[in-house]
Structures are given as structure tokens and as C-alpha cells.
Amino acid sequence: AQSVTQPDIHITVSEGASLELRCNYSYGATPYLFWYVQSPGQGLQLLLKYFSGDTLVQGIKGFEAEFKRSQSSFNLRKPSVHWSDAAEYFCAVAPFGNEKLTFGTGTRLTIIP
Amino acid sequence: EAGVAQSPRYKIIEKRQSVAFWCNPISGHATLYWYQQILGQGPKLLIQFQNNGVVDDSQLPKDRFSAERLKGVDSTLKIQPAKLEDSAVYLCASSVRDRGPFNEKLFFGSGTQLSVL
Numbered sequence A: 001a002q003s004v005t006q007p008d009i010h011i012t013v014s015e016g017a018s019l020e021l022r023c024n025y026s027y028g029a030t031p032y033l034f035w036y037v038q039s040p041g042q043g044l045q046l047l048l049k050y051f052s053g054d055t056l057v058q059g060i061k062g063f064e065a066e067f068k069r070s071q072s073s074f075n076l077r078k079p080s081v082h083w084s085d086a087a088e089y090f091c092a093v094a095p096f097g098n099e100k101l102t103f104g105t106g107t108r109l110t111i112i113p
Numbered sequence B: 001e002a003g004v005a006q007s008p009r010y011k012i013i014e015k016r017q018s019v020a021f022w023c024n025p026i027s028g029h030a031t032l033y034w035y036q037q038i039l040g041q042g043p044k045l046l047i048q049f050q051n052n053g054v055v056d057d058s059q060l061p062k063d064r065f066s067a068e069r070l071k072g073v074d075s076t077l078k079i080q081p082a083k084l085e086d087s088a089v090y091l092c093a094s095s096v097r098d099r100g101p102f103n104e105k106l107f108f109g110s111g112t113q114l115s116v117l
Helices: none
Strands: A003-005 A010-014 A019-021 A024-026 A032-038 A042-048 A056-058 A064-068 A072-078 A087-094 A107-112 B005-007 B010-013 B017-024 B030-036 B044-052 B055-056 B065-066 B075-079 B089-093 B112-115
Touching: A003 A019, A003 A087, A003 B075, A010 A019, A019 A107, A032 A064, A042 A056, A042 A072, A042 B030, A064 B089, A064 B112, A072 A087, B005 B089, B010 B017, B017 B089, B044 B065, B044 B075, B075 B089
Parallel strands: A010 A107, B010 B112
Antiparallel strands: A003 A024, A019 A072, A032 A042, A032 A087, A056 A064, A064 A072, A087 A107, B005 B017, B017 B075, B030 B044, B030 B089, B044 B055, B065 B075, B089 B112
């Protein structure tokens, strides 16, 4: 069965600083990988997804993620965070050819001035 | 483009009572999902519909949960009777995917927050 681990429950970053959120997955084959963001009272919004090809994926709001097969990782990055990036971030995996998502437990991002 | 609509936004009930949630997906979206998100956890898939048929309900606690999607559009999720551990946000999501490889993203509603006292 597939699973996703987000080792950081809560991260605090200064506005303008760089960000990296960690995600490790467990799956027997090449999975589909996703990052979603959830703001308070809002639904989940897709930031980016990886299916195949270039292992560095660009998403919305200036986010990017890199798929590293050897490390079973799909870490999310942003070079300079904005106060509006404060939210909960979820990494998710789906089997190849399937869109049934398995989510990690999430990382709450706090931005300080 | 209208998003995925869910109601009610909040619901407070006592244990052993019944509750129902409603979801109206984006027009034309064939696939509909219900997820349960317990506080501090990621969303967990409960059930997947393709048009008006159930594709996967393996994680739905069928002794108390039921869901339907009449006419392949709106969907309702029901809990009867509710337990304390059912307190969660119930998210509905839809996608246009009808067949073929997954190349469309899911659109999520804002969810229904259920508190069971």
C-alpha cells in the first residue's frame, strides 16, 4: 500500500526567507505525486503535480518541487515566502493511472515578519 | 467557473444522531470523491463515484456511513448513527476525468465541519 510521510508538523519561516517542506513516499512503482495547500476554511488547492519527465516541477504561486527517486522524496520549495503563504501543506501520492489520493499528515507553515 | 459546492458549512450533533452532507460538483465532472479529514491528519478517501456508480468504497464504514450520487450529479453522504470519532471535516472533490490516464486535477470544496458531542 502507498503511504506518505511529512516529517515536519510545523515550520516557522521569516517572510522573504526560503522554504523547503519535506515529503517522503512509499510506493512500489512510479507514483503520481502532488502538493496541495489548504488555507483556513478553504478547500485544498493543487500547487503542483509530478507524473513523469522532468524531475523538477514548477507550480503556482512560485512553488517548485523535485522528485528524487533514489530518496523516495518529493520536497516542496520556494525561494522567498510571502505572508500569504501561511497555510497547511499536504503532500499526496496516487498510483500510476489512478487519481485516488493518499495524503500525508500535513505541515503547518507559519510566516513571521 | 463555479467551484465544488458543499453544505452545510458546519454541523453540530449529538452522538447517535443522524447527519447528511450535500455536494454539488463542477458541472460536467464525471468523478466525485468524499474525503474525511480528522483534525491534525490528512484527508482520507471514503468513496469514489464515476458518474452515478460507485468505483471504490473500500474505506467507507458501511455500518454507519452511506453515500449516493443520483443522476450522476449531486451527491449526499450520510452518517447514521454518528459517533464521537466521526468529528471531522468532510470534503467533496470532483474531476472531469471520465476515462484514460489521470491528467486532470481534482477540485475540492470547502468542506463540512462536523462536530459530534
